[in-house]
Amino acid sequence: MAFDMASPSFSNMLKTLKKDLVIYDFLQPWAPSIAYTHNIPAVNFITTGAAMTCFALHAMKNPSEDFPFPELHLRDLYESSSTVHPYINDKERILQSFARSSKIVLIKTFRELEGKYIDLLSSLIEKKVVPVGALVEDPVHEDEKAKTIDWLDKKKGSSTVFVSFGSQYFLSKEEMEEIAHGLELSKVDFTWVVRFPVGEKIKLEEALPEGFLERVGERGIVVEDWAPQAKIPWHSSIGGFESYCGWSFVIESIKFGVPIIAIPMQLDQPLNARVVEEVGVGMEVKRDRDGKLERVEVATVIREVVMGIIGESIRRRARETSDSLRKKGEEEIEVVVDELDKLCATRSLFQWLHQFS
Template sequence: MITRLVSSPVCWNLPRMASQTGDRAKECFERSSGIVLIKTFREIEAKYTDYLSVLAKKKIVSVGPLVQDPIHEYEKREIIEWLNNKEPSSAVFVSFVSEYFLSKEEIQEMAYGLENSMMSFIWVVRFPQGDKVSLQMALPKGFLDRVGDRGMVVEGWASQKKILEHASIGGFVSHCGWSSVMESMKFGVPIIAMLMQLDQPPNARLVEELGVGVEVKRDMDGKLEREEVAKVIREVVVEKIGEGVRIKAKELKEKIRNKGDEEIDGVVQELVQICSKKNRH
């Protein structure tokens, strides 16, 4: 039996939600027929997938990032027009997808960090269903007026892939969920890592190890600080210290583009072999 795709890296010893995810992944490993397909690619995780293969006594097969080109994804005209008016690699995209929400305090620190960075930004803000907090209530007083056209705040949903592929985006403030990491790498956008829980800490470690992103450090109490947010954004997107990060992000994009089909070809070969064995029996 072939397992369903499992997000990588696999983490077994995190609190409850992570433990449940690990249990599901472990079950998939145990039920597999000898191979396990994982959404990653060898260019970034070969040493880890090879080691996992030894531990699990299963062949680990990378299937690539599995990021579809957003050709048919709809995006609001005003967002595209805003992006089109920005210089290449000059704007920051901020999004934590639909599963994670910043607290009011974190929204305030993020807002001040973006304002103090003096960078252009597009920020997708979401609130938990049923929350009666409005965007105006959550943001610092006068924030939207002060940033003016330098910033765009979108409440609800926006096409992450459509925005990430745009030439004006030079950095991605992300929680480092695995799909977001894959999308950022595919489109060559450096990551400003603002992790929260589950597999995000090891994902952020991998991002820094590869040299394609920098983590926003929290204080001793785990709180965001606006000064740190602004500092890391500027380092990654415009300052000399982040030049290596920007170069490596573009290099990784090219590697994914050039070798992406090789991963899928390898998956096809493995599946053909399994089907052939089943037919012989």
């Protein structure tokens, strides 16, 4: 990999900068080895969820055994090349990155969300796993407003769905049409950020069902390429986030109390959607037997999450979880800082003793 070619430069950089700590991910399993030659502790940082990480590790270490948490009904995911195989293909890198981490491993999650998976992960890697939280700041309120924010300001509280599939996944024409029809059938207000692959000259009107924008009128706004996504999901009018379930989006939504309408697409996203349902902060849009989206199902889940009777428990759970995390404040980060301080202190003691040897 290209990253591997950077190891000599990385060693020179550590020698020059004289840092106290290295934090790395599984793409650089060589980083801790180099750090240790400079007597610098190194800690692995996992940016996927604990459930997904456990699932991948379990498949690597115990391929013939069932995953210990059947309530996530993961059996079908074992057969999904888009979910498991990318991790299995990097098996050696992943295992090395855990083995070489100094005493602890950091992970981007909350104990309230994935407590049992954090404990299982700790057992699998035989190291303490320390959650760091969402690592996202509250949205900054600036004077200048985008058109989308002005539009949201006119909507009732928790009445609108925010739709976004991030910058790494592009909807097929069929998927876009089913989601568009689902939004139309739901009768729920929405703001939708649409992106197309770089270089493809596609007109928004041509990608959407004929007459869609005219039919939804003021009930919906579709924005191409850019929108103030640091602000939209947390606006008071947003009552649901229709998301592909990338892990960062999941935990940000949970932190800010926004219920999730889960439409996973690839990689860890299907399993993240199962965690969302298990915790009770969202609902997944189920696909048909061929794995295709259906507009009626999209509409049904949107209505339920935003205004339905069953969805009330989801909305309440999302608010309660958000309130709990806010009350904790910076507790996760304080624990992380304490753990890292211990590692750095051990290094300082070693260096002090070394000068007398």
